[in-house]
Amino acid sequence: MTRTWHVSTVTDAARARIATARLAAAHGVTAVERTRLVTALTAHLRQCLTKGGEWRLGVEATACPGESGLFVVEVASVANRTTDARLPWRVTAPFPADGGGSGAEHVGDDPETLAEALFSADEDAAVLLEKLDEQEQLVAFHREELHQTNQGVLALHAELDAAGRAQRELFAAEQKAHAEAERARGRLTFLADASAALTASLNHDAIVRLLPGLLVPRYARTVDVWLFGDGDDERAGDHRSRAHPAAAVLAARRGRPQYAADHPGDLPGVDDQPPSALEPGRPKLCIPLMTRGAPLGVLTLSPPEARWDADDAVMLIELTRRASIALENARRFEHNRDIAETLQRALLTDLPTTPGLHLAARYLPATHGLNIGGDWYDAFRQPDGSLITVIGDVTGHGLHAAVMMSQLRTALRAYAVDGGSPGELLTHLHTFLHHLQPDLYATAVIARFHPDDPTLTWAAAGHPPPVLRTPDGQVHTLDAKPGAMLGIPLRQVIGDHTVPLPPGSTLALYTDGLVERRAQGIDPGIGRLATALAAFEPTDLDRDLEGSADRLLQPLLHDSEHDDDVCLLLCHIHSDAARIREAAHSGTRA
Incomplete structure (x- = not known):
């Protein structure tokens, strides 16, 4: 159309x-x-x-x-x-x-037609305006929806941001708690290891030297150990301290830790003091080494960084307390050890002098524990002029064993006054010990020398066998049928044994601490003793028996640590014994 x-x-x-x-x-x-x-x-x-x-x-x-x-x-x-x-x-x-x-x-x-057309156009305009109004309402609705949506999105973003922030804070707190737990675990582990190291030693000076090595550089930059109470007993590792901070003096007087610095320490249980005049720029923590009686001294520390935190300070105070206990135990042990060694040596008599017969004895206490035990040696004359030498070992260790050793020694001398051979004397000791202390046992070897008889008589009761070196350098182990241990609930008669004893012979009596090692037993040790004894020249034994005893011990105790006491008694017949005895008798008659 x-x-x-x-x-x-x-x-x-x-x-x-x-x-x-x-x-x-x-x-x-x-x-x-x-x-x-x-x-x-x-x-x-x-x-x-x-x-x-x-x-x-x-x-x-x-x-x-x-x-x-x-x-x-x-x-x-x-x-x-x-x-x-x-x-x-x-x-x-x-x-x-x-x-x-x-x-x-x-x-x-005509105007009517035009007017109608105009109204028709207005109707279309009205429809358009109505449509526009609807669109405006729709746009307003969508604008409101969009605004609400935007508000929701903003709120959602705010919630997500808050949730993210809370999650980050929670993660940071968890990380902080984990780090703090690790630090706490590290402090506890350090405290346990340091305590074990401190209590493992009973040496006073070793504990003092150990403290700086434990604390530097992890918990302290410098460590000073000030000890007092026993004269010039003032140590700090391997050097002596002369001047001490005023805070250290206050710590000793008040019995409380002191913190000397130009700022408050805020440490629990610690008093704040002005900075030290010795080192004003470096904070110092002075902790008293307290015991139940009186303070032993003061431990003065400087921090590894700017300052300590509270938990480190608490750990250091606890470590100092444990160090105090270790030092007090070491002092008591050393005091008791000195008393025990004095008692032990007082019980070991001086050896008699016999023309032509030289004696040399050595006693070495165990390197672990209280240095007193039941090992003993003795030498004395019988009324007939014979010389009795004895070496023995009472079971156990400590003061009780030493007391029983003293009683056995006294009983042996009492029995020997009436004479009697080594076997008879050991038989009497067996009966004596069985009735005196039923639960205590002992071992012993007795050797008898007679000046007019070139024969050695000996008897053993449960003891390592004597070792005899003859003038030709041969070494013999005297292990012929020994008796059982002294004191066991068994009736026994211990027999005597004899062996020729020409001039130049050397008899070695010893306790098991010299030859026995846990991993090897006793036989290899006896073999080493025989080898070492055979290596001497006869002139060495004649000239210097004391030095020979020292040289004999050196290869046998090369490990420097032994779990048991060591006794050695060397009996040497001089190569010219007859002439020496004759000269001695002539001098006596003159």
């Missing part, structure tokens, strides 16, 4: 506009599209009238069956002037497939 109008006046333009609007409505063009089309056409026709001349307005509606159509409005100049030689102006609008095709083709010039 095609319609055409010629427009040269305003009336022509109005009629064409009205007709176009009616045709658009007849074809089903929507009011919105119709209003857009008519409005655009009106504006263009106004421009055409302003230019003047005659214009052709054509309307064409094309559609295929069953498909939507296109309503096309085209305006072109009739005169086709050169200035207007351009493409026609065109506007289009869609219409539905079932849109009609009839409409008013002629519009009259």
Whole structure:
């Protein structure tokens, strides 16, 4: 369908506009599209009238069956002037497939027709405005929805940010708690290890030397141990301290830790003091080494960094308390050890002097524990001029064993006054010990030398066998049928044994501490003793028996640590014993 109008006046333009609007409505063009089309056409026709001349307005509606159509409005100049030689102006609008095709083709010039057309145009405008209002409401609705959505998104972001911040804070707190737990575990582990190291030693000076090595550099930059109470007993590791901070003096007097610095320490259980005049720029923590009686001294520390935290200070105070206990135990042990050694040596008598027969004895207390035990040696003369030498070992260790050793020694001397061979004397000691102390046992070897008899008589009761070196350098182990231990609940008679004893012979009596080692037993030790004894020259034994005893012990105790006491008694017949005895008798008669 095609319609055409010629427009040269305003009336022509109005009629064409009205007709176009009616045709658009007849074809089903929507009011919105119709209003857009008519409005655009009106504006263009106004421009055409302003230019003047005659214009052709054509309307064409094309559609295929069953498909939507296109309503096309085209305006072109009739005169086709050169200035207007351009493409026609065109506007289009869609219409539905079932849109009609009839409409008013002629519009009259009367005012009534024009007014009706004007009202019709206003109706389309009203529909458009209504549509615009709906769109505005819809836009306002969506704007409100968008605003609410934005508010929700902002709130969600705020919640997520708060949750993230809380999670970060929780993670930081967890990390801090984990680090603090690790530090606490480290402090407890250090305290346990340091306490074990301190209590493992009973050497007073070793404990003092150990403290700096434990604390530097982890918990202290410097360590000074000030000890007092026993004269010039003032130590600090391997150097002596002369001047001490005033806070250390206060710590000793008050029995409380003191912190000397130009700032408060805020340490639990510690009093704050002004900085030390000795080192004003370095804080000092002075902790008294307290015991149940009186303070032993003061431990003065400087921090490894700027200052200590409270937990480190508590740990250091506890470590100092344990060090105090270790030092007090070491002092008591050393005091008791000195008493025990004095008692032990007082019980070991001086060896008698016999012409032609030299004696040398050595006693070495055990390197572990209280240095007193039941090992003993003795030598004394019998009424017939014989020389009795004895070495023994009472089971056990400590003061009780030493007391029993003293009683056995006294009993042996009492029995020997009436004479008797070594076997008889051991038999008496066995009966004596069994009735005196049923639960205590002893071992012993007794050897008898007679100046007019070149024979050695000996007897053993559960003791390591004597070792005899003959003048030719041969060494013999005297292990012929020994008796059982003294004091066991068994009736026994211990027999005597004899062996030739030419001049130049050396008899070695010893306790098991010299030859026995836990991992090897006793036989290898006896073999080492025999080898060492065989290595001496006869002149060495004649000239210096004391030095020979020292040289004999050296290879046997090369490990320097032994779990048991060691006793050694060397009995040497001089190579020229007859001449020496004769000279001694001549001097006596003179």
